[in-house]
Amino acid sequence: MTPEHSTALATPEDEMLHPVLDPGIEEHVERYSDADAAVGDRAYKQVVLCFGLVPVLAIAFVVVYFAVPADFTARLLGVNWHVHSTLLGLTGGLAVLLVGIGAIHWARQLMNDTEIAEERHAASSSDEEKNGFVEKLNAGIADAGVHRRGLLVSSLGGALGILAVPAVVTLADLGPWPTAAVRRETIEKTIWADGVRVVNDNNWLPLKASDLEIGQLVNAEPENLRELHGAAYHNAKAKAALIVVRMDPNSIRIPESRRDWQIGGILAYSKICTHVGCPISLWEQQTHHLLCPCHQSTFDLGNSGVVVFGPAARALPQLPLRMDAQGYLVAQSDFTVPVGPSFFERDSRNDFKDGDQ
């Protein structure tokens, strides 16, 4: 079969393809509601009943709106129902539904259901129309004078094209430009610094090494987070959130380079997943595994936070800890690598890899 660039509708050739000739539209079969006047009358009553119930329900809706206290709740079928909202929805929803059911019942049972045929017309124009179009196009081109002065169109095109540049440039202030200097102050930095106390995420009390038992995990924040408010607070918290965990030093692997980042098996890791940045929270005490509930990346906190399962690619950054004079846990510095999900300009050569010393 050769490809056919036909724009017309079915050709006689198409008809040849039919081993069984088109018998024409099937005979119309009478409905019960046509054949039996009683059935038709019943359908008629049903339709009117549907429409007739709508005003009743609409009035009920208004009554509910004003009469039922908005904060009223009731317990039914083991569920707490917001009564006002539920009753509004039931009355309003049924009213709207009945309009639809009535209309469709009418259409299906009472309106003439004889199918009719309508001719299709080709989407394309006739040759005459095409020629007429080309003729008018040429007349317009001639009127515009572009035939003799060729630069008119190209200069207009260039002029319109270049207007995209100022339009796009106005969007340059959508946000700060993440240049190296900006990145160093934003996504590559947290508010952890030497001497910043580690405080409990719930009660803001500073953590003491002696408070932590083996196997215990505490969600923590830097104490200086409380000085911030609004967006600065959220931005800082989204990077500084910390997991402090105490494990038996004999059951975990502490590399030589990180020997003095911990105090007797108390280690601190970034709580922000290196995958797409969810706060990691599911702690398996026996295996020392920490699982992210968003995409199930699993990190081994007993092995410098390396990935043991899931889509994350990099170990959780570890925060170097020490004890201050009063026995409280404090940071030695900021994280040594950027926390959170990857970005293109991130230099990931210094991240901890399984087996590093």
Place this chain on the structure above:
Amino acid sequence: MMAKPAATAEQAEVLETHAPAPAGPVKKLGGPAIWFDERIGLAKLGKASLRKVFPDHWSFLLGEIALYSFIVLLLTGLFLTIWFKPSMGEVEYHGSYQLMRGLAMSQAFESTLQISFDVRGGMLVRQIHHWAAILFMAAMTAHMLRVFFTGAFRKPRELNWLIGVGLLSLGMIAGMTGYSLPDDLLSGTGLRFTDGAIRAVPIVGTWVEFFIFDGEFPGDAIIARFYMAHILLLPAILLGLIAAHMALVVYHKHTQFPGPGRTEKNVVGYPLFPVYAAKAGGFFFIVFGVLILMGATMSINQVWLYGPYNPAQVTAGSQPDWYMGWVEGAVRIMPGWESHWGPTTWSWNVFVPFAILMGIFYTALGIWPFVESWLTGDKRPHHILDRPRNAPTRTALGVAGMTFYGLLWAGGGNDILATQFSLSLNSVTWFLRFAVFVGPVIAFLVTKRMCLSLQRADRERVLHGSESGILVRSQIGGYSEPHVPISVDEAFTLTQHRQYTPLEATPTEDEHGVKLKGPGTVSGLRAKLSAWYSGYDVAKPTAAQIAESHHHGDEDTPALPH
């Protein structure tokens, strides 16, 4: 007669100045109708469209559900904007939901609580809006599958298919920006994911992130910006695309399923006024009514249980709305691959299952009509729909795509699958890592075989009739089941489709050794793909074979009735 002077208009009987009054309750247009007719030609419009024919089939309702849920989204969305405050400014909650009094939260979340608990009907409208969004996406997806499997995207409807793909992808973004607005813990977690996914894009990711979020995550601009996109930019584009989609449906006239009297030149069905208007109009109220009942009785997105966004908290089982589930699943089952080249990080583990996957998926959908026409060499317009079995490779590809999508979707709930069915999370994930590649291949093969079997069954049915259900014992003891002829209507329906002969490769050079190119030439590769695409069809019976089976007809092979 010839010499008679020309009659004046008043005298001439043949030149009637007034058409005879139409039969029916409306004798002539009057009042406002005339007012409009004199300004916009109302009567012309009405005459052309009032009795326009629309074919009837349940599957044609899927697109209508999408349209109507979009209208419900506009109506309920308008209501919500009256109270919603798209601000990340921090406030202390003093509303009527006691469990959160005194808590610091954004104005966006506070106003969401206000709509839910302090605006009468607000909870209901919020829930209708969310359910309508879920239904909008579901109906669009189902509608797209219907259009795909019946070949309704073929010429002349390729542009409308492209508009549909645009609607589907934009609908997803509209939904995503919408469920991000309340600024509760779940929506904030979703935003965190969006941020991580955007910044993982090589080279430009960080710039896009900073430009969208006005700096680093979460900042204080994203809710206001998403709000603009959600209530202005995206609805405007969606509305424009929907208008174009509808206009093209009217211009092309609706496709119809094969059947007696249904040809490529006509459309058989009910007139717009009154039948289709009543059915379609009534159906709007049914969709709206069901959505209201859902909003009344089925709680959704209970933000008051999640609490305000806190970047240090997340709940187990956090999941996006269903239409993002397949992307979520791809992100979950993707291995942790990342390249560290010099001072740069190439985050394949996020970039591939997010941006690349969606790019490939929507591109594949968009180009399919053109690929198929290239494979079959068919440039004809089509108004009669395919029965899916009669396009076996397309149907098999569609089911393979659905399998791929479904397995990714399962991946989006790998934790739920693991906990509900007491499976190892790691095993579920590892299974899916392979299944997303193997599953579609199996689905393709099985579906194609099923389609070909169904073609064979159709052929049998046309040639030998249908089983009568009566067993006859012959005099010598043999049993047989006589077949009864099928109706001409059915025989026509089963045989009216076009079967393709695979394209054959044309010579690559002419007799002078000059390379041949251009339309009409078929490369060897295209010929092979064409054979793969349409070379396995079970030939439908020819008129001669049908006549033959009639001629030699015994009780096993009865002929067609005349």
